[in-house]
Each structure stands twice: as structure tokens, then as C-alpha cells.
Amino acid sequence: MSRRLSRMRADVRSWSRRHGYSLLSSIGSLVRHPLNSLLTIAVLALALALPLGLYMALDNLRQVNQNLERLDSLSVFLHIELDEANARRLGSRISAWESVLAVDPISPEAGMRELSGAIGLPKASGSNSATAERPDLGLAEVGLPWVLEITPADRTSLDTLSGRLDELEEVDLVVIDLDWVRRLDALLAIFLRLVEIMAVVFALTVLFVISNNIRTEVQQRREEIEVLAMVGATPGYIRRPFLYAGLWMGLAGALLAWLLVVAGLWLLGGPVGELAASYATPIMLAWPSPNLVGGLLAGSGLLGIIGAWIAVSHQLLRINP
Amino acid sequence: MITFEHVGKRYPGGTQALSDVNFELAGGEMAFLVGHSGAGKSTLLRLIALLERPSRGQVLFEGRNIGRISSRQIPRLRRRIGVIFQDHKLLSDRKVFDNVALPLMIAGHGWSGIRRRVHAALDQVGLLDKQNMRIPTLSGGEQQRVGIARAMVGKPPVLLADEPTGNLDPALSAELMQLFCTLNELGTTVLIATHDLALVHRLGRRTLVLEGGSMIRDGTVDATDSSSDPAGSMGARQGSRT
Ligand SMILES: Nc1ncnc2c1ncn2[C@@H]1O[C@H](COP(=O)(O)OP(=O)(O)OP(=O)(O)O)[C@@H](O)[C@H]1O
Ligand SMILES: [Mg+2]
Numbered sequence: 001m002s003r004r005l006s007r008m009r010a011d012v013r014s015w016s017r018r019h020g021y022s023l024l025s026s027i028g029s030l031v032r033h034p035l036n037s038l039l040t041i042a043v044l045a046l047a048l049a050l051p052l053g054l055y056m057a058l059d060n061l062r063q064v065n066q067n068l069e070r071l072d073s074l075s076v077f078l079h080i081e082l083d084e085a086n087a088r089r090l091g092s093r094i095s096a097w098e099s100v101l102a103v104d105p106i107s108p109e110a111g112m113r114e115l116s117g118a119i120g121l122p123k124a125s126g127s128n129s130a131t132a133e134r135p136d137l138g139l140a141e142v143g144l145p146w147v148l149e150i151t152p153a154d155r156t157s158l159d160t161l162s163g164r165l166d167e168l169e170e171v172d173l174v175v176i177d178l179d180w181v182r183r184l185d186a187l188l189a190i191f192l193r194l195v196e197i198m199a200v201v202f203a204l205t206v207l208f209v210i211s212n213n214i215r216t217e218v219q220q221r222r223e224e225i226e227v228l229a230m231v232g233a234t235p236g237y238i239r240r241p242f243l244y245a246g247l248w249m250g251l252a253g254a255l256l257a258w259l260l261v262v263a264g265l266w267l268l269g270g271p272v273g274e275l276a277a278s279y280a281t282p283i284m285l286a287w288p289s290p291n292l293v294g295g296l297l298a299g300s301g302l303l304g305i306i307g308a309w310i311a312v313s314h315q316l317l318r319i320n321p
Numbered sequence: 322m323i324t325f326e327h328v329g330k331r332y333p334g335g336t337q338a339l340s341d342v343n344f345e346l347a348g349g350e351m352a353f354l355v356g357h358s359g360a361g362k363s364t365l366l367r368l369i370a371l372l373e374r375p376s377r378g379q380v381l382f383e384g385r386n387i388g389r390i391s392s393r394q395i396p397r398l399r400r401r402i403g404v405i406f407q408d409h410k411l412l413s414d415r416k417v418f419d420n421v422a423l424p425l426m427i428a429g430h431g432w433s434g435i436r437r438r439v440h441a442a443l444d445q446v447g448l449l450d451k452q453n454m455r456i457p458t459l460s461g462g463e464q465q466r467v468g469i470a471r472a473m474v475g476k477p478p479v480l481l482a483d484e485p486t487g488n489l490d491p492a493l494s495a496e497l498m499q500l501f502c503t504l505n506e507l508g509t510t511v512l513i514a515t516h517d518l519a520l521v522h523r524l525g526r527r528t529l530v531l532e533g534g535s536m537i538r539d540g541t542v543d544a545t546d547s548s549s550d551p552a553g554s555m556g557a558r559q560g561s562r563t
Contacts (some may be wrong), residue, residue, distance in 0.1 A: 013429075014430070018427070223412070224414075227410050227411070228427070229399075230370070230399065230404065230410060231399065231400075231404075231424045231427060232399035232424060232427055233427045237427055
């Protein structure tokens with residue numbers, strides 16, 4: 001019994017030693033051709049950095065989008081003859097609605113200031129079509145109505161709410177000025193799908209690059225493989241250093257891709273910060289999450305092993321030692 | 322230990338390298354394999370190590386028909402046979418030490434054990450001081466001795482040597498033959514293919530003679546017995562060839 005146990009232990013020991021030698025041998029071959037290895041790793045890193053970078057861009061855009069969604073509102077233009085008292089009364093009436101979170105009445109003067117600020121005209125003097133015929137007439141003289149800025153309680157009921165507001169007789173026009181947010185949503189969905197497709201394409205690229213690299217490596221070491229087989233190495237033993245080499249390449253490529261993307265985000269941090277400051281909403285650039293990085297490393301490493309396996313098995317069959 | 326029964330080997334090109342070869346080599350025996358160039362000596366050795374499969378007959382190793390064993394079992398068989406190849410088959414980008422250590426690493430020996438045994442094997446072939454040199458920087462004879470050290474480092478029960486002394490001066494080849502004899506006395510079964518007829522005569526061991534793929538003689542010769550010299554005709558042939 002104890003003899004059997006000690007034999008088992010010896011087996012495990014020699015197994016782990018064989019793995020150790022393969023590991024050293026795989027690192028040895030990477031180090032022996034440093035330029036070749038570096039070039040391959042660079043190609044892998046670029047192939048992985050592209051989908052990862054796009055994914056991070058998408059992730060950040062989605063966050064910005066979520067920030068924007070909180071700014072969702074309806075602009076309700078009242079009839080021009082409605083005075084301040086009526087406008088405010090209507091405002092407080094609407095604010096009692098369940099589907100409405102807040103109502104913010106905007107006076108014509110305030111609207112004017114906002115408008116001229118947005119257009120960038122010093123005195124908001126006639127450059128739109130309505131005032132083109134009367135160049136002496138400023139926007140103020142055309143007159144703006146009272147406007148109620150309404151924040152809905154819940155974003156999904158935006159359409160029903162705007163319909164209900166439209167039916168009020170004091171209301172001239174309801175503007176949902178967030179169509180572009182919806183378009184952005186749709187665009188982001190397309191973008192996400194694109195990133196997914198690219199991720200698959202570039203995963204295949206990683207597989208092929210590593211497979212091809214291992215294939216040439218196997219061809220170069222054909223003599224060595226023959227000798228190993230002649231002195232009694234199992235196919236598994238012969239294959240193992242190549243599988244490790246594939247794993248190293250995959251891991252190194254993923255690591256470098258991660259560094260590239262982090263560097264890219266860091267470079268983008270400055271301009272994005274300025275943009276965020278102008279919107280008065282603090283936008284924090286999201287970094288790749290630990291899960292994403294872990295998945296990238298594991299996935300790329302696994303692809304490396306699979307790619308190497310394909311190449312070596314094919315070559316072993318051809319060499320048939 | 323090794324039995325050939327009506328073994329024939331035809332290469333894909335059409336060359337009939339061996340035809341109807343029969344012999345038996347008992348465990349612990351030592352024998353020489355002679356024959357002119359192209360007679361099929363290397364082919365016979367390659368069949369034992371399963372580097373080729375016979376196209377006719379069967380090769381038995383320890384009672385098992387090795388022509389039939391699955392390719393999964395080949396590595397295990399090869400570890401029980403140390404082969405010294407005619408063209409060395411060394412790894413040219415590795416050091417002498419790493420080449421000799423190869424069979425032990427494959428078998429999963431511990432590092433200290435590997436060091437000890439590699440040093441012992443290199444010492445036996447007189448190359449201990451060259452253990453850190455690369456193969457291309459060695460002379461032909463030194464490379465051959467590295468091959469010998471690699472074949473015996475794992476202490477396999479069977480040693481096959483294909484022209485192990487081809488590139489060596491007479492003194493050195495006599496010394497290495499003595500090494501093979503010593504290994505044989507310690508229990509190793511040894512089969513040596515060689516052209517060195519003088520040495521074969523002097524040692525007076527069992528000698529298998531191949532000619533044109535057939536085994537034309539199988540017996541013991543000694544230097545004094547010139548009438549039954551199985552390699553006599555061989556010697557003449559060799560002489561005329563060169
Ligand atoms: N891989 C091969 N494919 C085809 N023919 C081969 C192959 N190996 C050997 N032969 C042929 O088989 C015959 C026997 O070759 P082998 O190498 O066994 O001779 P040998 O006795 O070892 O000769 P030498 O003393 O020159 O080494 C030769 O005619 C050779 O051309
Ligand atoms: Mg030969």
C-alpha cells in the first residue's frame with residue numbers, strides 16, 4: 001500500500017519535472033528569437049487593442065449617454081399671448097401630474113438670453129429667416145412665448161406625456177428635443193454589434209497569427225522534434241513547449257494590448273476632462289474592468305494554446321517521427 | 322530479447338533493404354553486425370528501435386511483436402533502447418550537456434540525478450571537460466562520443482550502435498569498444514553495426530553478416546581462425562569499394 005503510494009508520488013514528481021523542463025524550453029525558444037517573438041507579440045497586441053479600445057470607447061459613450069438621459073426633458077411652448085401669471089399657474093398644475101417630476105417655467109427674457117448665448121450672437125440680431133425681411137428687428141421684438149421645461153418622472157412615458165400636453169389649449173407646441181439621444185442609442189447598439197463582430201474577427205486573427213508562428217517554429221525545430229521522438233519522447237512531451245510558447249505569446253499580446261488601451265485612455269483623459277467641464281457634468285473615463293482584463297488575458301492565452309495545438313498536431317502528423 | 326522472424330523491409334522507393342532475416346539476440350548478449358555499405362545494417366537497427374516498421378515477418382522485443390504495437394506505446398519502447406546513430410542525430414543548437422541529458426529529461430528525472438548521470442556518462446566517453454561546448458564546435462569523433470554518452474546515460478537494457486567508432490582513431494575506438502564490453506558485462510544487451518573488422522576479430526564475439534539484405538552468416542569468429550572468417554570476403558569488398 002505505502003509502496004504504491006510512494007510510486008504514485010514519484011510519478012507525480014516526474015510528471016511535474018517534465019512540465020518544468022517544457023516550460024523552461026518554451027521560454028528558451030522565445031528568448032532565443034527575441035525579435036521574432038517581439039514582432040509577433042506586437043501584431044497580437046494591435047489585433048487585440050483595436051476591439052478592446054473600441055469597446056472602451058463604447059463603454060464610455062454609453063456612460064455619457066446615461067448622463068444625458070437624466071437631462072431628458074420636454075420643452076412646452078405656450079401660446080404667445082399667455083402672460084406670466086397664467087404660465088406659472090399652468091406650470092404648477094402640470095407639476096401635480098404623476099408622470100411629471102418637475103416643471104421649470106422659462107420667461108421670454110430668460111429664453112432670449114439662453115438662445116442668444118447658444119447661437120453666439122452678441123445681441124441676437126436678425127439672422128434667422130423670420131427676421132430676414134426686417135433686418136432692423138431684433139429677436140426680442142419678434143417675441144418669445146413662455147416655455148415650460150418639463151422633466152418627466154419616467155423616461156418611457158415620454159410619448160404619452162407629450163400627447164397629453166399637446167391637448168392642453170394653452171399649449172402651442174411640444175418639443176421633445178431628445179430625438180438625437182435616441183438616435184445615439186441606436187447608433188451605440190450598432191456600434192456594439194460592430195465591436196462584437198470585430199472581437200470575433202480579431203480573435204481569429206490571434207489564433208491564426210499564433211498558429212502560423214508556431215508552425216514556422218515547428219518547421220525550424222523539425223530536426224529537434226525528430227531527435228526527441230527517437231530518444232523516446234511522447235507526442236505530448238514534444239507538443240508541450242509549443243503549447244507553452246503559444247500561451248506566452250497570447251498572454252504577452254493581451255498584456256501589451258491592455259497597456260496600449262490604458263495609454264490611449266490616459267491620452268484621451270485631458271480633452272475629455274475639458275469637454276466634461278464645459279457641460280458642467282463630471283465625466284469620468286471608465287478604465288477596463290478587472291473582469292474584462294482577466295477575460296482578455298484568459299481568452300488570448302487560450303487562443304494561443306489552441307493555435308499552437310493546431311499547428312503542432314498538423315506538423316507532428318507530417319513529420320511522423 | 323530481440324528476435325527477427327522472416328523479416329523483410331522494402332522502402333517506399335522500392336529498395337528491398339532486408340529480405341528474410343532470422344536471428345535471435347538473447348538478453349545480456351553482445352553481437353556485431355557487419356556487411357558492406359548498403360547491406361541493410363542501419364535498416365535492421367532501425368527496425369528494432371521502431372524507427373521503421375517491417376514490411377514482412379515480425380520483430381519481437383522482449384517477446385512482443387513490435388510491428389503490431391500502437392504508436393502510443395512506441396515512446397515507452399524507445400526509452401528501453403539506447404541508439405547510437407550513424408549520423409549522430411544531436412541537437413546542434415544545444416550544449417553537450419543538454420544533448421546527453423535529453424533522455425533523462427524526457428523520463429522526468431530530478432535535476433541533481435541528471436547532473437550526476439550526465440557527468441558520469443561524459444566521463445566514460447572522455448568528454449567531461451567539453452560539457453558546455455556547442456555541438457558544431459566539436460570534432461566528428463567528439464560528436465560521435467556525445468551520441469554514445471546520450472545512448473547510455475539512461476542505462477537502457479538494450480544498446481544499438483550504428484558505426485559508433487566510424488570517426489575515431491584506433492586507440493580511441495578500442496577504448497570505446499572496451500566501454501561497450503563493460504556495459505555488456507553489467508547486463509546490457511549490445512548490438513553494434515560496424516566496418517571495423519579488425520576490432521571485431523580481436524574481440525571474438527558473435528558476428529552477424531549481412532549481404533544485400535540477407536543474413537549470410539551468424540557465428541563467432543576469433544582472430545586466429547582465418548578459415549572461417551565470415552568477414553573475409555567483406556574485407557575484400559570493402560577494399561575494392563574505396
Ligand atoms: N529511408 C530510406 N528510403 C529508401 N531507401 C532507403 C532508406 N534508407 C535506406 N535505404 C536503402 O536501403 C538499403 C540499405 O540501407 P542501410 O542504410 O540499411 O545500409 P547500411 O548497411 O547501413 O549501409 P552503410 O554501411 O553505408 O551505413 C540501401 O540500398 C539504401 O539505399
Ligand atoms: Mg548504415
